[in-house]
Structures are given as C-alpha cells and as structure tokens.
Amino acid sequence: MRWLTGVATALVLAACAASSTPGTVATAPARDQAGAPRDAFDATVVRVVDGDTFLARRHGRELRVRLIGVDAPESVKPDAPVECYGPEASRALHGLLPEGSMVRGAYEDGGETDQFGRQLWDVWLPDGRFLQAVLVTRGAVDARLYRPQHEYAGLLARLEDRARADGRGLWGRCPG
Numbered sequence: 259m260r261w262l263t264g265v266a267t268a269l270v271l272a273a274c275a276a277s278s279t280p281g282t283v284a285t286a287p288a289r290d291q292a293g294a295p296r297d298a299f300d301a302t303v304v305r306v307v308d309g310d311t312f313l314a315r316r317h318g319r320e321l322r323v324r325l326i327g328v329d330a331p332e333s334v335k336p337d338a339p340v341e342c343y344g345p346e347a348s349r350a351l352h353g354l355l356p357e358g359s360m361v362r363g364a365y366e367d368g369g370e371t372d373q374f375g376r377q378l379w380d381v382w383l384p385d386g387r388f389l390q391a392v393l394v395t396r397g398a399v400d401a402r403l404y405r406p407q408h409e410y411a412g413l414l415a416r417l418e419d420r421a422r423a424d425g426r427g428l429w430g431r432c433p434g
C-alpha cells in the first residue's frame with residue numbers, strides 16, 4: 259500500500275511533540291512515510307458500526323475496533339436514544355471507511371483492548387490522513403482523552419477547538 263509523505267508526516271510528528279506530558283522527554287516511535295508508527299499494521303474494513311467504531315479483518319480474524327481519542331454521539335447503542343449528530347457521525351465514518359478498504363492501524367501504550375473487548379487503534383487512511391484528525395476537524399466527533407492512551411490528545415484537542423469555533427458539524431447543530 260502506498261502512503262503519502264509531506265503534510266501527513268509533519269502533522270503527525272507535530273502532534274507527537276505537542277502531546278507529550280509536560281516535564282517529560284518525548285520518545286516518539288519511529289514513523290513510516292505517512293507518519294504512522296513503524297510497527298503499524300494493515301487491516302481491511304469489514305463494515306462501520308457507528309461514528310467511532312468499525313469492524314476490521316486482520317490476520318484472518320474479524321475485530322471490533324474503537325478509535326482512540328474520539329467519541330461520537332450515539333446512534334446504535336441498544337436501549338439508548340439516538341443523540342444529536344449521531345447519524346451524521348456514522349455517515350462520516352462510512353464515507354471514510356468503505357467496505358473492503360485498507361487502513362493502517364496502531365496501538366498506543368496502555369492496552370490493545372477496552373473493557374468491552376474492542377481493539378483500540380489509531381488509524382491512518384490509504385491517502386496518509388490520520389482518521390481521528392479528519393473526523394474531529396469535520397466536527398463529526400469530539401476529542402476525548404481516555405487514559406492511558408494519549409499520544410494524539412493535544413492535536414485532537416486543538417483541532418476540536420477550531421471546529422467548535424467555526425461551528426462545524428455537531429458544534430453548529432447540537433445544543434450544549
């Protein structure tokens with residue numbers, strides 16, 4: 259798979275530098291040409307579940323994947339109402355992750371799964387864009403820090419501030 263260089267690399271490297279914990283020395287992992295960690299892996303999209311979760315196939319196994327660092331309004335949670343902008347967030351992820359497309363995933367320190375057994379991934383699209391950054395920039399999801407995963411928290415928070423100030427996506431449509 260071909261991954262783009264340039265802006266994607268600069269964006270991700272800047273995010274790594276900016277999101278390190280104050281008072282510590284950042285030891286960012288080695289990066290590939292797209293800015294993904296060198297230990298990143300390829301996976302195939304099976305289907306999108308909602309605005310922050312999808313199914314992927316890796317090594318012949320189907321995995322439920324939850325995007326690290328973002329939260330989408332609910333649209334399919336059993337026994338829960340559909341939240342403002344939930345269907346739009348789901349459509350945004352559907353548009354970025356068509357069935358059968360390839361993505362690049364990576365784990366962060368702190369665990370590979372959440373309490374529901376979902377894989378926790380940072381994801382890069384085939385064109386080199388960092389998926390979570392695209393969703394936050396569009397206002398489809400909000401940046402959410404779930405410790406201990408925090409590698410891109412600073413970047414996502416800054417992108418959310420801009421999206422909110424511009425009234426993009428859910429920030430222009432949903433009260434509160």
